[in-house]
Amino acid sequence: MTSRVDRIALLAVPGLAYLAVIYALPLLMLLAKSVQTAEGFSLSEYRAFFADEYNLRVLWRTLRVAALTTLLALFIAYPTAFVMSRAKGPWLTVFLVAMVLPMSLGVVVKAFAWSILFRANGFINTTLQWIGLTEKPVRMLFTETALVIGAANVFLPFMVLPIYAVVRQLDRGLPEAAASLGAGPFFRFFNVTLPLTLPGVVAGSAFTFSMAISMYVIPSLIVGERQQTLSMLIARSFLYLRNEPLGSTISAVLLGIAIFVVVFSSWLARRLGARQ
Amino acid sequence: MTQTDRIFRVLSWIVALACVVFLMLPIFITVAASFSASPVYTLPPPEWSLRWYALLERRSGLWDAVVLSLNLAFVSTLISLVLGTLASIAVTRGNFRGREAIATFAVSPLMMPGLVVGVALLQFFREIGLRDAYVSLLLGHIVITLPFVMRTLLASMAQFDFSMIDAARTLGLSYPKAILKVLVPNLAPAYLTSGLFAFLASMDNYPISIFLTDARNKTLPIKMLQYLEEQPDPSLAAMSSGLILLAILVLVFGARTVGLNRMIQG
Numbered sequence: 001m002t003s004r005v006d007r008i009a010l011l012a013v014p015g016l017a018y019l020a021v022i023y024a025l026p027l028l029m030l031l032a033k034s035v036q037t038a039e040g041f042s043l044s045e046y047r048a049f050f051a052d053e054y055n056l057r058v059l060w061r062t063l064r065v066a067a068l069t070t071l072l073a074l075f076i077a078y079p080t081a082f083v084m085s086r087a088k089g090p091w092l093t094v095f096l097v098a099m100v101l102p103m104s105l106g107v108v109v110k111a112f113a114w115s116i117l118f119r120a121n122g123f124i125n126t127t128l129q130w131i132g133l134t135e136k137p138v139r140m141l142f143t144e145t146a147l148v149i150g151a152a153n154v155f156l157p158f159m160v161l162p163i164y165a166v167v168r169q170l171d172r173g174l175p176e177a178a179a180s181l182g183a184g185p186f187f188r189f190f191n192v193t194l195p196l197t198l199p200g201v202v203a204g205s206a207f208t209f210s211m212a213i214s215m216y217v218i219p220s221l222i223v224g225e226r227q228q229t230l231s232m233l234i235a236r237s238f239l240y241l242r243n244e245p246l247g248s249t250i251s252a253v254l255l256g257i258a259i260f261v262v263v264f265s266s267w268l269a270r271r272l273g274a275r276q
Numbered sequence: 277m278t279q280t281d282r283i284f285r286v287l288s289w290i291v292a293l294a295c296v297v298f299l300m301l302p303i304f305i306t307v308a309a310s311f312s313a314s315p316v317y318t319l320p321p322p323e324w325s326l327r328w329y330a331l332l333e334r335r336s337g338l339w340d341a342v343v344l345s346l347n348l349a350f351v352s353t354l355i356s357l358v359l360g361t362l363a364s365i366a367v368t369r370g371n372f373r374g375r376e377a378i379a380t381f382a383v384s385p386l387m388m389p390g391l392v393v394g395v396a397l398l399q400f401f402r403e404i405g406l407r408d409a410y411v412s413l414l415l416g417h418i419v420i421t422l423p424f425v426m427r428t429l430l431a432s433m434a435q436f437d438f439s440m441i442d443a444a445r446t447l448g449l450s451y452p453k454a455i456l457k458v459l460v461p462n463l464a465p466a467y468l469t470s471g472l473f474a475f476l477a478s479m480d481n482y483p484i485s486i487f488l489t490d491a492r493n494k495t496l497p498i499k500m501l502q503y504l505e506e507q508p509d510p511s512l513a514a515m516s517s518g519l520i521l522l523a524i525l526v527l528v529f530g531a532r533t534v535g536l537n538r539m540i541q542g
Contacts, residue, residue, distance in 0.1 A: 012366035012378060015359035015422065023385055023393065023419045026400035030392070033399070076295050083292035096536045097527065098296040103473075104523030105303055106480045108500045109516045112508075113302035116309070123305075156299060161540065185280040207387065214389030217482050217501065231483070234391045238398075238487070248399075251392040262387050266380065 027255065034245075034252040045249040055233075059253070062230045065147055065219075066212035072152040073159040073208050074201065081163035081200070085170075099157040107154055111221035114150035115141060118222070147222045154218060155211050159204040166200030198272050206265030210258050230254045303520060310513035328514040335511055341499035342515075344410075348495065349478035352417035353425075353471050359418075360425035360470070365455070368433040382426040385419050390483030393419065398487040409493035416484045421474035428470035432463050465534040472526065472539075 035041055049055050084095045102110065117123050118141040125137040174196065178188045216231040225232070230250055237247035313325035332338070363382060367375045385393065394416070401412050436459065444454040460467065482497040489498055500512055530539045 006372075009366050009370040009372045011362040012370070015363035015382065015426075016378060018359060018418065019382060019385070019422065022397070022400075022415050024381075026396035027388070027393070029400060029403070030396040076291060076298070079288035079291040080295040083288050093531070093536060094296060095292070096540050098299045100527065100540060101520070101523060102299050102303060103476050103480075104520055105306060105516055106497050106500065106519075108482065108497045108504070109306055109512065110302040112504055112512075113305040113309075116305060117301070153298060153302065156295070160295070185278060185284065210387040210389075214391060214483070216391055217497070221501075221504070231389065231391050234395065235486070238395060244399075247395060251389075251395050254389045255392045258387060258389050258392075262380075262384060 030248055031252055031255070034248045045245055046253075049246075049249050049253065055250075058228050058230060058233055061144075061227065062213055063257075065144060065151070065229065066209050068144075068148045069151040069155065069212040070159075070205050070209045072148055073156050074205060076152070077156060077159040077163055077204065078197075078201070080160055081167045081197075084160070084164050085167040099160055102153075103157065107217050108221070110154055111150055111218045114146070114153065114218075115221050118146045118150075142223050142226060144223070144227065147219055147227075150222045151212055151215060151218050154215075155208045158211065159208050162203040162207070163197060163200035166197050170196055195272075199269055202265055202269050202272065206261055210261045213257055213261075214254060306513045307517050307520065309510045310517040312510055312513075314510075328509065328511040331509075331511045332514055332518075335515075337494075338496075338499060338503065338511075338515060341494050341496040344413075344493060345479050345496035348410075348413055348417050349421075349475045352414055352421045352478050353474045355418055356421040356425045356474055357467065357471060360422055360429050361455070361460070364426060364429040364433050365459075367430060368436075369438060379426070379430055383423045383430075386423045386427070390481065391486075394484040394487035397484065401488070409488060409490040412488040413485060413493060413495065416488050417478045417481065420481050420484060421478050424474040424477055425470045428466050428473070429463070432466035433459075436462060465538050468530060468534055469539050472530070 034045060035043060037044065080095070084092065087095055105113075119125070125134075128134050129137065170193070175188045175192050178192045183191070214231050215229070216235060219227070219229050220232060228236075230253065234247050234250050234254065237243045237250065241247075310328055311324050311326070313323035313327065360382075363378070367379050397412070397416050397419075401407075401415075406412055440458050440462070441451075441454045444458045445451060449457065480497060481495070482501065485495045486498055489495065494502070503512055527536070530536065
């Protein structure tokens with residue numbers, strides 16, 4: 001019996017070995033390189049990075065844009081997941097198609113479509129002027145708001161689907177039982193429904209946030225070079241400036257944030273799971 | 277149902293419908309722009325025309341990119357399905373420590389910054405002296421596709437009744453054959469879904485690919501971004517509309533065979 005179990009464990013070897021060599025090892029090498037100089041171990045690259053005020057501004061902007069994107073996506077996704085879980089027939093098809101079909105439009109074209117919409121003579125501005133909300137075109141392209149809207153649009157399905165998966169399995173009887181015991185709608189929501197759906201919210205938010213801190217194509221098409229993000233700094237230092245040490249350091253910082261998000265969100269998900 | 281419940285329900289429906297419009301907006305814009313007579317993206321178009329579709333033929337650089345991207349997506353998805361099946365069986369059926377850690381590790385590339393993975397692979401391939409752009413891209417794309425496959429297969433195999441495999445073996449099938457003839461067909465929706473998502477993720481990858489391309493091997497998103505910077509005419513919209521049509525056909529096929537809801541939930 002033990003030999004059979006051991007043989008089954010061996011099946012994981014090809015895939016794991018692959019990821020170990022072509023994914024984990026290169027990332028570890030990148031981290032190692034970022035603390036290595038000609039004289040040996042050194043954190044000087046990091047010190048230089050965090051001493052530069054420009055870098056700190058970029059870091060802060062990256063985190064802020066990602067947080068706002070996640071919030072906006074969550075705000076739209078949460079009610080949508082509930083409606084989807086109750087929708088039937090053609091309505092359900094409409095929702096599911098809206099989640100999946102946009103993925104066939106590449107992120108490059110999607111971001112470009114948003115840049116068209118946000119232009120001074122774009123559709124949003126002409127509509128705003130037509131209904132008389134503004135007289136002059138509003139500057140939208142190259143703003144953080146435009147970036148957050150565009151990014152939320154691209155990542156929205158990754159927020160809706162995990163929440164939908166949880167809501168669909170939610171026992172409808174629980175909020176009803178609470179209601180029959182006299183709980184009001186707000187009490188029911190905050191004490192019954194929300195805690196039960198939090199695992200989906202955590203999964204979706206973690207995924208959206210980690211994609212948003214590392215996006216490159218969307219900001220480069222919507223806000224351009226004027227407002228850099230960490231990813232744009234990485235691309236610039238490797239592809240244009242040929243400054244590999246700087247690029248490696250920023251990469252390591254971004255990687256650190258991403259690893260923190262993964263570890264923190266899985267810890268949170270486990271805690272939430274244990275509580276139920 | 278109280279008044280407040282009713283208000284909540286109406287508000288949810290408004291948000292959900294707005295969400296559908298919001299999600300579909302880039303598709304509408306792209307398709308509308310593709311039929312525009314104008315060489316710049318103005319909406320609504322001043323006049324309708326098919327000229328950008330006709331022009332597509334002459335954009336040979338774009339076609340090479342489409343072919344390369346389709347090739348990479350297909351091969352990397354296929355390899356991921358094989359590696360992912362084996363690893364998922366081990367995690368679901370094996371009786372060893374660290375199974376959860378393996379599952380987390382295998383899915384983790386989904387949450388790692390693409391550009392960082394790209395940079396790391398660039399430096400690593402240079403270190404080991406790998407110069408072939410196609411091979412580099414393929415190795416990189418498997419890192420993109422494998423987590424999608426693992427995520428869905430792990431969830432589906434947890435629900436699968438493995439005594440069916442034992443039954444098939446009692447009836448004389450070898451273990452590999454039993455997997456191929458019993459497990460794979462039973463998990464067809466999971467294979468279709470994860471394969472589709474993996475394929476799309478590979479087709480759409482920019483951040484990893486940008487570091488691994490050379491002058492001759494440019495994937496579609498890289499070519500498209502470059503094209504938008506050089507001559508942003510609607511032929512790109514025309515091509516994207518073609519790809520959307522293809523995706524609709526795949527969705528219709530998926531809906532007919534396994535059902536949309538099952539497909540999306542894996």
